[in-house]
Amino acid sequence: MLTQTDSRTLAYVNLFAVLGTLENLCDLVPEAKEYIKDQEAVSIGFAVKGGPSATISFAADRCQIKEGCDYCTIKLPFSSCEKFNGLIDGTVTPIPSKGFTKIHFLTKTFVPLTDLLTKYLRPTKEDLEAPAFREISTKLTLYTAAAAIAQVGNEDKSGRFSAGFMPDGDIAIDVSNVMGVTINIKDHHLTAIKRPCEKPRAAMTFSSLEITRKLLNGEASSMACICDGSIAMQGMVNMIDNMNRILDRVSQYLSV
Numbered sequence: 001m002l003t004q005t006d007s008r009t010l011a012y013v014n015l016f017a018v019l020g021t022l023e024n025l026c027d028l029v030p031e032a033k034e035y036i037k038d039q040e041a042v043s044i045g046f047a048v049k050g051g052p053s054a055t056i057s058f059a060a061d062r063c064q065i066k067e068g069c070d071y072c073t074i075k076l077p078f079s080s081c082e083k084f085n086g087l088i089d090g091t092v093t094p095i096p097s098k099g100f101t102k103i104h105f106l107t108k109t110f111v112p113l114t115d116l117l118t119k120y121l122r123p124t125k126e127d128l129e130a131p132a133f134r135e136i137s138t139k140l141t142l143y144t145a146a147a148a149i150a151q152v153g154n155e156d157k158s159g160r161f162s163a164g165f166m167p168d169g170d171i172a173i174d175v176s177n178v179m180g181v182t183i184n185i186k187d188h189h190l191t192a193i194k195r196p197c198e199k200p201r202a203a204m205t206f207s208s209l210e211i212t213r214k215l216l217n218g219e220a221s222s223m224a225c226i227c228d229g230s231i232a233m234q235g236m237v238n239m240i241d242n243m244n245r246i247l248d249r250v251s252q253y254l255s256v
Contacts, residue, residue, distance in 0.1 A: 005253050009155040011051040011081035013253045014088045016065065017147035018121070019046075022056060024143045024194065025117050026063040028136050032116055035109050036061055042105050044076065045069025045098075051081040058109070074099030074106065138213040139179060145216055146173060146181040146192045148250040149243060153190035159249050162242040163188045169201030171239055175212050176205060183243060190246075202235035204243075218251065 026032045041059035046052070047069050055069045069075060075098035078084040086092030096103065119127065120137045121144060128134045152159040153166075166185045174180040180196030197203070206212040207230045214220035215231070222244065225231040233240050 006156065007081040007085060008051050009152060009159075010253055011048055011084050012151040012155045013148045013250075014085055015046055015048070015052045015054050016151050017144050017254075018088065018117075019056060019114070020054075020065045020147050021121070021140055021144045022113055022117060023063045023065060024140055025113065025120065026058075026061075028139060029116065029120070032113055033061065035113055035116075036063065039109070042074070042102055043072045044074045044106070044110060045072025046076050046078070046084065048078045048081055048084045051078075051084065072098070074102050134213070135209055138209045138216075141216050142173070142175070142179070142181065142212055143194055144254070145247065145250060146183065146194065148254060149183055149246050150190040150192040152249050152253060153243075153246045156246075156249055156253075159246045160188075162245040163190055166190075166239050166242050167201075167236070169236070169239065170197045170199065171243055172197035172200035172203040172205075174203065174205045175209055176207055178209055185239070200235060202237065202239040203233070204240050205232045205234075206230070207232075 026036055036058050039058050039061070041057070043055050043057040045055045053069045054065055054067050055072045056063065056065045074096050076087075076094040077097050078087070078094065083092050087094055096106075117140070120133075120140050123133070123137050128137065153163040154160065163185070166188060168186055169184075171183040171185070172180060173183065174196065182193040182195065182197040182200075184191040184193060206215070211220065211225060211230045215222060215225060222231060226233065
């Protein structure tokens with residue numbers, strides 16, 4: 001199995017999958033909602049040389065990420081993907097090139113939000129003992145994993161190889177009666193859509209959030225879950241097979 005990761009793909013995963021999950025954190029976690037309650041419009045642009053660029057906006061009690069950073073309030077430039085990845089692992093402190101008067105937002109709102117996100121995406125055993133926390137943690141992990149599937153499928157060498165075998169269409173990843181996300185494939189380019197799929201060409205359905213959590217955390221075998229019926233697959237199974245190969249690579253990037 002290929003185990004090496006590359007810094008450029010990791011930068012895409014960190015920006016669009018990890019930081020991108022701030023959108024969902026602010027929707028699901030009351031504490032996160034409090035941080036941005038009545039927040040005036042402010043946006044943080046991340047410009048990574050040789051890598052991704054995106055803007056995370058906060059306004060009207062909501063958070064949203066979009067590609068590009070031409071119209072951000074605060075701009076954080078990074079000279080390399082390695083430097084940006086250092087922001088995520090806490091070894092690099094960026095200096096804004098724009099928006100110095102808004103630095104207090106970074107320290108008083110953005111950093112606490114990212115710390116809160118880390119708590120949910122890398123929970124302790126004690127945290128997971130609370131059912132409400134465990135439910136939200138699992139939902140956020142699935143949103144992160146779905147976004148990371150798209151980034152790894154588009155940027156990672158092995159991921160692109162698997163994406164090359166995927167025909168156009170949508171894959172539904174659902175948790176029965178709880179939530180759903182969509183992976184869209186168009187010309188072998190993957191896009192994660194954080195809402196249920198309306199017309200899937202293939203579908204992978206988890207019977208519960210607990211099964212979802214165990215599979216994403218490596219505590220359960222997908223084959224065993226398929227055999228006991230806790231995971232169901234429908235439609236073009238080859239699309240799901242290749243997506244799961246990409247998901248294997250995702251676990252290596254998210255564990256970095």
